[in-house]
Amino acid sequence: MFQINDNYQKLPGSYLFSTIAKKVAAFSEANPDKSIIRLGIGDVTQPIAPAIIDAMHKAVDEMADVKTFRGYAPDLGYEFLRKAISDNDYKARGCDIEADEIFVSDGAKSDSGNIQEIFSQDNRIAVCDPVYPVYVDSNVMAGRTGTYDAATGMWSNVIYMPCTRENNFVPEFPKETPDMIYLCLPNNPTGTTITKARLQEWVDYANKVGAVIIYDGAYEAYISEDNVAHSIYECEGAKTCAIELKSFSKNAGFTGVRLGYTVVPKELKCGDVSLHGMWARRHGTKFNGAPYIIQRAGEAVYSDAGKAQLKEQIAYYMKNASTIKSGLQEAGFEVYGGVNAPYIWLKTPEQMTSWEFFDYLLEKANVVGTPGSGFGPSGEGYFRLTAFGSYENTVAALDRIKAL
């Protein structure tokens, strides 16, 4: 009789988005005359920029001609895209990352879930709390997290680094020494980030204790402040301790077309073993390359026209972010984030729980957001609103909230 991977049985149900959907459906059925505005979405809404669409059309036509048709892409990505990434995301910022240290993929969710595979089962992971759920869940599936305590919402073998208003949402070095440290900066869900100087301290810490940092930079394009690093490799010594994950989803609207990449520097080693070689082996065995058409689209992200159009798109979302932030402040809320990320993280008023505030906002303002407790125990008492809606809806939602 076959056996299953029992670790999957340990996963608690992920009820966050299904519970939200059920509550919204029930409310809307009971109140058919009310128009609901959704500011809970973690997905982009603006169409893909014209320069990128042109590149995709051109690549589609190439696929129709025997002379330019392409079959399997190289496992690790086409040279044209890896070079564009290396030149624009790294060398232009003074980071010495070569094209052959970049592994093109179908997105940062898969990479952030898969990367744990090249590490020992015995490693202990550290995560921020609240956190993007993929980091913990993928380690649960691999059997690395111990047992789950439903009362606290915590795993026995995970090191949690609370990020709350008490520490300005800046993770502190944990008391116990981790082997793998997940950092997502700027952060989803809190919308906050840390300075480059503080990130340097994390790099120094990781090098000192012999930990690896898995650095998720999905929101890098939203950084507006000068003292924030756009890549962890801006920090000295990061090449011996950090893997960086990037995505084309949030900066270029690729959530539906799928493209991302992971940087594994050649200097990153465990003893004599190069992690670069291990990830190349893993990629070559389990992945057959991102589609040519999409990699051409990714290349266009770095064209002059693409850059100009994406700058406008980011500005559109960040105008929503500042509309939400200033509107909430006017209404008397305590608000965080929204400056270097498209997320606004608010403290619920009057000791309401995250879910009580969800119900209150849905019933009184007909606005949907995301309860902070869904991202981890330290998210309790907070609430996330996103800037990914339309400007008109964002303004209307804030008018309703201000009128409460």
Ligand SMILES: *Cc1c(COP(=O)(O)O)cnc(C)c1O
């Ligand atoms: C949206 C998001 C990603 C991007 O995932 P893709 O698979 O590239 O769409 C990665 N990490 C975080 C924290 C995110 O919020």
